[in-house]
Amino acid sequence: MSNTIKADRFARAAEPDKRLRIARRTSLGDEVYETLLAQLVSLRIPPNARISVDALVRELGVSQTPIRAALIRLENEGLVVKTHNVGYSAAPMPSRDKFEQIYDLRLLLEPYAAEQACQKLGDVARGELAELALAMTEPEPEDAERAYGKFALHDAKFHALIATQSGNLLVAEALARSYAHSHLFRLRYHAAATEGAVEEHAKIISAMAAADPSGAHAAMEEHIVRSRARWRPYFVE
Ligand SMILES: [Zn+2]
Structure with missing residues (x-):
């Protein structure tokens, strides 16, 4: 099987799920976390891709604080990795x-x-x-x-x-x-x-x-x- 990431197809899969939005808890931190999680799980953010905090600020319309909190949580869960001088990126595919x-x-x-x-x-x-x-x-x-x-x-x-x-x-x-x-x-x-x-x-x-x-x-x-x-x-x- 090809390892090429079919970004376009997965981007479609990553469209926000309205039912998930409805089910969301009230905290902004949770909302940001769940949004990023969905993007990672759907490979809209593919493995190894860089995750820019500034880009997320623009995309999600929230401040850096909940984004950084969500990234720390995702890092603890092994979904993103933080590299010195590079910042955050999506975790690689498991071996x-x-x-x-x-x-x-x-x-x-x-x-x-x-x-x-x-x-x-x-x-x-x-x-x-x-x-x-x-x-x-x-x-x-x-x-x-x-x-x-x-x-x-x-x-x-x-x-x-x-x-x-x-x-x-x-x-x-x-x-x-x-x-x-x-x-x-x-x-x-x-x-x-x-x-x-x-x-x-x-x-x-x-x-x-x-x-x-x-x-x-x-x-x-x-x-x-x-x-x-x-x-x-x-x-x-
Ligand atoms: Zn099962």
């Missing part, structure tokens, strides 16, 4: 080794998180999970990249919600970091992504609905193993 490490970590933590969440899940979170899973099954009439951009964001929220519902904040934080890395490659190779994931998510949801922690553990494990197998061919290094 094959990094890919394997991300999935090792997910495989260790996510089945555990699903099992724990299954025992602690409140009605609100249960409803949110079902909504996210449903959103991922909705057919998108738009072009594939844009549709996958939405799928990827919903999928990330789905997994993050299960991680936080585990009640173990350290597990949730470690996974949040790993998702940040995986976003960067997932959107690029979107074609392989959604197949199977929808069914696998449904199994996780139904184990949770049945209050079956070991079933939730097994369903999440199966999802991560299969997801890994779907993506591995793209990391031939």
Whole structure:
């Protein structure tokens, strides 16, 4: 597969999502963070591209302060890197080794998180999970990249919600970091992504609905193993 970044196509995928805007929290810092995150995840800001604070000030119409705060947060999550005398740029694509490490970590933590969440899940979170899973099954009439951009964001929220519902904040934080890395490659190779994931998510949801922690553990494990197998061919290094 060509490594050329199809900037134009991904730029379309990166158009602001109105539903995300509506769902936004009130803080300006959060808004700026989510805007930049969406641009990175959709590769509108491609890997290794420089990120100019001044350009963002003009583009977003906000001061430097929330932009710098958002960049520090994204740096902590591994999505941007800061280089001395150069400034910020988008993180590079993960290597094959990094890919394997991300999935090792997910495989260790996510089945555990699903099992724990299954025992602690409140009605609100249960409803949110079902909504996210449903959103991922909705057919998108738009072009594939844009549709996958939405799928990827919903999928990330789905997994993050299960991680936080585990009640173990350290597990949730470690996974949040790993998702940040995986976003960067997932959107690029979107074609392989959604197949199977929808069914696998449904199994996780139904184990949770049945209050079956070991079933939730097994369903999440199966999802991560299969997801890994779907993506591995793209990391031939
Ligand atoms: Zn998933």
